Amino acid sequence: MQFKNAAAVAVLSSVLIQNPVQAAEEILVENNKNVDMVVSIYNNNLGFVRDTRNVALGAGLNSIAFEGVASQIKAETAVLTGSGVNVLEQNYDYDLLTPNNILEQFVGKEVKTVIQNPTTGENIFDKAVVLNNNYGAPILRFSYGVEANFPGRVVYDKVPSSLRVKPTLVVNLNNADAGSKNLELAYLTNGISWKADYIAEIKSDEELGLNTWITLNNETGADYENATVQLVSGSVNQVYDAVNTVRPMLQMKMARGAMMDGAAVMETGSVERASLSDYYLYTLPHKTTIKDKQSKQVSMMNLENVKYEKEYVMQSPLYISVGARSSDFEKSNPNVVFKLKNEKSANLGEPLPGGVVRFYEKDARQNLQFIGESRIEQSAVGEKIDLTIGKAFDVFAKGKIVNIRSISENISEFDVEVAFTNASEKVKKIVFEQNIYDKWDLLKESMKSEKKNSSTLKWRFDLPKNEKKVLTYTVRVTRNK
Numbered sequence: 001m002q003f004k005n006a007a008a009v010a011v012l013s014s015v016l017i018q019n020p021v022q023a024a025e026e027i028l029v030e031n032n033k034n035v036d037m038v039v040s041i042y043n044n045n046l047g048f049v050r051d052t053r054n055v056a057l058g059a060g061l062n063s064i065a066f067e068g069v070a071s072q073i074k075a076e077t078a079v080l081t082g083s084g085v086n087v088l089e090q091n092y093d094y095d096l097l098t099p100n101n102i103l104e105q106f107v108g109k110e111v112k113t114v115i116q117n118p119t120t121g122e123n124i125f126d127k128a129v130v131l132n133n134n135y136g137a138p139i140l141r142f143s144y145g146v147e148a149n150f151p152g153r154v155v156y157d158k159v160p161s162s163l164r165v166k167p168t169l170v171v172n173l174n175n176a177d178a179g180s181k182n183l184e185l186a187y188l189t190n191g192i193s194w195k196a197d198y199i200a201e202i203k204s205d206e207e208l209g210l211n212t213w214i215t216l217n218n219e220t221g222a223d224y225e226n227a228t229v230q231l232v233s234g235s236v237n238q239v240y241d242a243v244n245t246v247r248p249m250l251q252m253k254m255a256r257g258a259m260m261d262g263a264a265v266m267e268t269g270s271v272e273r274a275s276l277s278d279y280y281l282y283t284l285p286h287k288t289t290i291k292d293k294q295s296k297q298v299s300m301m302n303l304e305n306v307k308y309e310k311e312y313v314m315q316s317p318l319y320i321s322v323g324a325r326s327s328d329f330e331k332s333n334p335n336v337v338f339k340l341k342n343e344k345s346a347n348l349g350e351p352l353p354g355g356v357v358r359f360y361e362k363d364a365r366q367n368l369q370f371i372g373e374s375r376i377e378q379s380a381v382g383e384k385i386d387l388t389i390g391k392a393f394d395v396f397a398k399g400k401i402v403n404i405r406s407i408s409e410n411i412s413e414f415d416v417e418v419a420f421t422n423a424s425e426k427v428k429k430i431v432f433e434q435n436i437y438d439k440w441d442l443l444k445e446s447m448k449s450e451k452k453n454s455s456t457l458k459w460r461f462d463l464p465k466n467e468k469k470v471l472t473y474t475v476r477v478t479r480n481k
Helices: 100-104 242-256
Strands: 011-014 027-028 034-044 046-057 060-065 079-081 085-093 109-114 123-130 139-144 145-147 154-155 168-175 179-190 192-202 207-218 224-234 264-265 272-276 279-283 289-290 296-305 309-315 327-334 335-342 355-362 368-376 384-391 395-408 412-420 429-437 439-445 449-453 456-464 467-480
Touching: 027 046, 034 192, 046 060, 046 192, 079 085, 109 139, 139 272, 154 368, 168 179, 192 368, 207 224, 296 335, 355 384, 395 429, 412 429, 429 467
Parallel strands: 027 060, 034 224, 192 355, 264 296, 309 429
Antiparallel strands: 011 085, 034 046, 046 179, 060 168, 079 179, 085 168, 109 123, 109 154, 123 139, 139 145, 192 207, 207 296, 224 279, 224 289, 272 279, 309 335, 327 395, 335 384, 355 368, 368 384, 395 412, 412 467, 429 456, 439 467, 449 456
């Protein structure tokens, strides 16, 4: 099969054959008459639709019109399969029946007109020829002259065969034997997406509950009736060109003007998880209908007693480098970081799609309060997850470079002092990091550090409730040559 794309016409694909395809009576297959439908939805505004419909075919040439395919279909990707059928030609008709389109089709043709008598209310009929569409305000030629601002209505005697009520894929095929057959139409479409949202409720200082909601958003221009929905976690590569982006860009502009006409919530159930090539595949537990211009939510997983640790992470504002001057800071509050391990021992151990995690905790009156949010990246089993939700109010530090000694033109020593305060009623796990911008050696320190990387020192320590701790350290810095 050889596919040809054209910017100005809606030819989906065609097979070069020796004899031209003869006209056959069109068989209309409505969108809600499907036998089975599976929709795979990707993270990057992409869906793969597999739509199986039962169609009564005659022997020989048949013309099948699949009404209600996605208006954002990637037409060149469509494939039709069925037992004993040979596809000869496929056409995607997206010139839809609208007031402007039908008026355009009647330019140069005669139409009926109706105007109402303002006194009696009687309808007065006449005939006119449409001279120009004029962007929906037609210029009409009557027997008495030309009207540029006709105050009445235009009536058409028929709907042009070139206009469709819904986007339609017309397939001309050769069928080996007459009878009812299941035909599967598969295609890619833009305009459908999914995202994950997590609700983390703090249960104790060590455990939380983690609920995952999936939100599906459909703006493809098609309804997916009673479909099996699969979600692919990961970003698949797509190739774009000028031809394929003309129509989707126009449709996106149209879609921006339309509001979401509804939202739905699916029943909860067990989501099936499986690997797929280098991605991960989630299959929702129930078949569902996703309407065009609809957002739908489904519960994906509810995990209890998920273990976590909470750290208070602070980056030193002090600048340490050869030639630097003495500096200080009066107050620095640490980031609050929730640390999880995606493993069974922590009551996780599930592949987690990327999304936003919102944290909640009960106050002294047992009222649930929102305490911050963070984005989780797609996380495989075994990964460590750090989620920063905000800054601590009752933990802070102040520090200064106490002394700088110039050993030589390229070597300096820095004495640093940082005081940490915990004004809360709980012990805090502090992580303090100091960046150093030249080659360095740590000469002494009051608390044990670790080397995070070639330019960063890190200290970890517990800060008791309602107490202070002072960290001192001396660093020798050599200018990088």
